[in-house]
Amino acid sequence: MSTTIDPADGTLAYDLDRAHVFHSWSAQAALKPFVIAGALGSTLWDYDGKEYLDFSSQLVNMNIGHQHPKVIQAIKDQADIITMVAPPHANLARGEAAQRILARAGSSFGSVFFTNGGADANENAIRMARLTTGRDKVLSTYRSYHGNTGAAVVATGDWRRVPNEYARGHVHFFGPFLYRSEFWAQTPEEECARALHHLERVIQAEGSSSIAAILLESVPGTAGVLVPPPGYLAGVRELCDKYGILLIFDEVMCGFGRTGEWFAFQGFDVVPDLITFAKGVNSGYVPIGGVVISETIAHEFDTQVFPGGLTYSGHPLAAASIVASMDAMADEGIIDNARMIGTDHLGPGLAELAAAHPLIGEVRGMGVFWALDLVSDPATRAPVSAAVIGELKGELMKRGLLPFAADNRIHVVPPCVITPDEVARALAIYDEAFTAVEAV
Template identity: 55%
Template sequence: HATTEAEECTRALQHLERTIESEGPATIAAIILESVPGTAGIMVPPAGYLAGVRALCDKYGILYIADEVMAGFGRTGAWFAFQHFGITPDLVTFAKGVNSGYVPLGGVIINEAVSATFGDRVYPGGLTYSGHPLACAAAVGSMTFMTEAHVIEHAKALGDDIIRPELLAMQERHPSVGEIRGLGVMFAIELVRDRATKEPLAPYGAASPAMNEVIAACRAEKLLIFANFNRLHVVPPCTISADDLRDGLARLDRALAVADRHYAGKS
């Protein structure tokens, strides 16, 4: 078992390469992954992992597709989450944040090599609402505002200056906070019964009375928070003010006292 993130990164990349070789590189069209998984847990990849995946894709002639539907357009404090890791995918899928959800819109960014293949072969795709002018106009308007209002820089500053330090302080105060992780305005809190064993406050794939109490405490604080298994997600709007953010985090801080009642390990 790995004992550090660097060891785990090496182990995971070795496992991925063995899988590629076992399946046969010629049978693999692409590797698709979220740069920072969203609903699955806001798991920021360790340093070097995405670069390692990029290198394996290059080595074996496999396309690298980055899913940025949740993390893209400012959520992590960059236009796209993959930009934090110094890599460039071959294709990037996006939606939601491109126009703030005002009109349904999704798309794919492709590199020059992929684009060049359509010079010889017409892409046989197209849907009734492809390139819908209303959705595209909303995207242009949203991106223009985000650029002029420095929304990306604002989201990064909120994460660096407020969310991360505030959550780390909560981890010091609340023994039930086992881990915090994230970037920009995209963070997760893992609630545990025991920090040493990392026993979660709710089992994977299920709820628990303890987590239900924590969620109820958040609601009593007039705080609507996304909860999944033993996790709480701190994902405010990219445009939230610093004062409103601090107010919401203070409410969360008070609600976490309920989680501490279910802590069974050593503080």
């Protein structure tokens, strides 16, 4: 922790924020934002010097942890060389970043289109699919989040879509979610088969020749860490091939170590046509995202102009941070650590937590990507209220853990560099917090 923090700076930061900063997804008057003074690894602290385990990874993006020295140094070194190169020109950092990403994506992919973040990555993947197929419609699930730009937010399935439905050609369907099944399924096999049947019927009813792409989060994150049942993603791939539809995997949240793989889809033995990414590729140290493009689709634009671009596409500072982050992840075994933490520590520890606390209806996840589905009644699986989530967040913060909450869930999403000792501390904090809330 820094020894120079001044509580007066925390007061100033809070006052300036409330006076001048407009926050996303919020009614502004009631906000009381948590003020962060600094961070390192999996820990952050406030201006009073109190430390917190960051089990939110901010917005599930701090995969390599806070202030990784190799990434910080790479940004500084690039700043000494050149800080900005316009997209039409070539730049070494940009080229090396694309090379690193393609080396992990697989042999069927040939190029990377860089964006400023995940939402515009999905925008451009949709654009590529429509131009390549000559079709218009994009199918995505109701339990999904794809970003807050024109097409991305309409592709999103949750409540945020409804006041923003200005883009055309979007159709939604239900993906698999056995705990809250839409298909009266009792087993993962039933859920998979019925979800695929439902999807095929939607394709047929919408007219397969009108559908450009199916856009899926490989493991839906904000919707609840919905690990797909065995065979589901492969089944979607088969449907896409059957009807000439392109498959886009949104790996913005689940990619780059979050599930214990470089890309989440690589744990399910299936390959998409386009991959979108952001967040974990450089842990958001400098904003960047992109689309990983298959060789086949890339060649569609050898002579056809791609009608899209961004001023900061492949920004050198961001590109340098990608190179350093991916190299550090490989050299330091960070992907392997995330997988081990999930298998040996978080998975078993959260199962024990669920067994001890009736508020926890289900534990779902893999790697460092987990969700606790909280219920007021284990039999009916009725979700807990927002008030209960608020109480639980308060108890966790009081005990030194920064949580990530969504709807009736607590998402357990620490950095990929989290240690077994830190997980043990966190599990003890969760246990105490649940005990306190259940005692009320």
